[in-house]
Amino acid sequence: MGNSAATAVSVGLPEQAAASRTETQPGVQTGIKTTQIIAIYGKGGIGKSFTLANLSYMMAQQGKKVLLIGCDPKSDTTTLLFGGKACPTIIETSAKKKAAGDAVEIGDVCFVRDGVFAMELGGPEVGRGCGGRGIIHGFELLESLGFQEWDFDYVLLDFLGDVVCGGFGLPIARDLCQKVIVVGSNDLQSLYVANNVCSAVQYFRGLGGNVGVAGIVINKDDGTGEARAFAEAVGIPVLASIPADEGIRRKSASYQIVGKPGGEWAALFEELGVNVANAPPMQPNPLSQDDLLNLFASDVVGRDIVLQPATVEDMCGKSTLAKPSLEVIYDDV
Numbered sequence: 001m002g003n004s005a006a007t008a009v010s011v012g013l014p015e016q017a018a019a020s021r022t023e024t025q026p027g028v029q030t031g032i033k034t035t036q037i038i039a040i041y042g043k044g045g046i047g048k049s050f051t052l053a054n055l056s057y058m059m060a061q062q063g064k065k066v067l068l069i070g071c072d073p074k075s076d077t078t079t080l081l082f083g084g085k086a087c088p089t090i091i092e093t094s095a096k097k098k099a100a101g102d103a104v105e106i107g108d109v110c111f112v113r114d115g116v117f118a119m120e121l122g123g124p125e126v127g128r129g130c131g132g133r134g135i136i137h138g139f140e141l142l143e144s145l146g147f148q149e150w151d152f153d154y155v156l157l158d159f160l161g162d163v164v165c166g167g168f169g170l171p172i173a174r175d176l177c178q179k180v181i182v183v184g185s186n187d188l189q190s191l192y193v194a195n196n197v198c199s200a201v202q203y204f205r206g207l208g209g210n211v212g213v214a215g216i217v218i219n220k221d222d223g224t225g226e227a228r229a230f231a232e233a234v235g236i237p238v239l240a241s242i243p244a245d246e247g248i249r250r251k252s253a254s255y256q257i258v259g260k261p262g263g264e265w266a267a268l269f270e271e272l273g274v275n276v277a278n279a280p281p282m283q284p285n286p287l288s289q290d291d292l293l294n295l296f297a298s299d300v301v302g303r304d305i306v307l308q309p310a311t312v313e314d315m316c317g318k319s320t321l322a323k324p325s326l327e328v329i330y331d332d333v
Contacts, residue, residue, distance in 0.1 A: 035150075038214070038276065039157040039171040042183030043193040047219035049077040050252045051183050051242070052158050054259030055276065057081065058269040060115035061261050064153040064277075067110075069142075070120040071135055071168070077158045078111075078120045084255035087111050089122025090138045106145060117152070135170055154277070172200050172211050179214040179281035181239065186218070186226040188296055195292055198234050198284035205283055212281025215239040217272065226295045233291065234284045240272040 042048040049070070056068040070077030078087050090109045097104050110119045121138035139147075157177065159168055171177040182197050184190040194216060201213050215237040218227040222244045231238050242248070248265070251258050259269030298304045 035152050035155060036179075036277065037155045037157070037171075037177040038179055038181060039159055039177040039211075040181045040183060041159050041193070041197045042219075043190040044074075044160055046183050046185060046190045046193075047242070048158050048160075048183045049074075049080055051217050051219060051272075052077055052156055053080040054257055054265075054269050055272055056116045056118070056154075056156055057114065057257050058259040058261070058266070059154060059273045059277075062270070062273055064273075065151070066116050067150065067152045067155045068116055068118040068158070069155065070118070070122075070158045071138070071160070075120045075122055078118045080252065080255050081116060081118050081257070082111070082113055082255075083257075087118070087120055089120045090141055091122040094137070094141055104141060104145065109145075135168060139170065139176070169200055172197075172204050172209070175209055175211060177211060179212050179279070181214050181217060181276065181279075182236075183217045183219055184227050184230070185220045186222055186224045188226075188292070191227060191230045191295065192292060194230065195234070195286050198236075198286040201284060202286055210281070213284045214279035214281055215275070218242065220244040229295050230287070230292075233287055233295070236282055236284055237275075237279060239275040239279060240268060242268065 040048055040052055052068060056066045059066050068077060068081065075086060075089060079085065088109060090104075093108050094104055097108070110117055112118070121135060155177075157171060159171065172180065180197060180201060182194040184194040198213055201209075201211055204211065213234075213236050216227065216231050217239050218241040220243075221227070221241045228238055248258055258265045260266060261270075
């Protein structure tokens with residue numbers, strides 16, 4: 001992709017990736033074009049795919065060359081972008097091609113809608129494989145297809161944030177992206193995941209990594225303010241606030257893109273596109289569990305509950321008798 005960030009796209013051993021780490025700031029020209037590789041994380045069902053499908057569509061309409069890569073086993077990112085049409089995933093296509101003795105080609109896994117290039121890594125069926133390993137295999141295949149040479153303004157990666165195994169942490173652990181964006185809402189579970197992602201970024205920066213957190217997108221914002229308080233506490237900006245709107249929910253559920261120029265929500269996604277492009281990667285200050293809970297009212301999270309230690313009698317029943325010890329104690333030797 002003609003930039004130093006792209007040279008950091010190594011899917012070999014961790015030490016190989018570490019050797020290629022370079023601090024790359026958005027907007028710096030290196031080679032033919034600067035490609036921003038951005039990983040978006042969030043709790044399952046929080047709206048990452050909705051946000052990314054609409055964001056990528058709007059950025060393409062703004063004249064940017066965008067590649068959207070779905071890295072979620074549900075494969076809902078590209079399904080939304082393509083109006084409900086599921087495209088062949090990289091994992092399933094690779095398996096079929098390998099069985100037939102054929103090589104995977106770009107046209108087998110990458111498809112285009114209104115200027116947005118998109119592909120889906122996919123994932124294994126339940127109980128039949130490791131999703132994280134599937135992610136690693138997918139990026140290995142992308143590299144073999146020439147990923148480092150592709151010419152895009154933005155590559156957007158959709159990652160499931162509440163899966164903590166190594167494959168899903170690949171962009172952060174191996175500097176496969178310059179920055180991370182988290183998607184959350186005003187609920188504890190989504191902010192817990194966002195805080196975990198910030199912790200991962202902090203951890204790997206301590207090991208010499210360069211990935212930073214560019215900000216949070218608040219989805220289904222009901223105005224209660226916990227997500228904004230979280231952003232302020234960890235030191236990251238709010239890139240956009242998407243309201244809890246029934247019209248948005250219905251259109252998203254029917255695989256409609258709402259982030260279109262001239263539409264009701266065009267201004268929101270236009271601003272989000274600008275903010276995503278310009279927000280610098282920052283080192284967050286993740287919260288402790290208690291500080292995270294303190295963002296919420298005590299009656300919501302049970303902060304006033306007092307922990308009462310259990311006893312052996314509680315565990316075995318009150319009728320349990322104390323058994324005499326068979327140990328012989330010698331007072332004198």
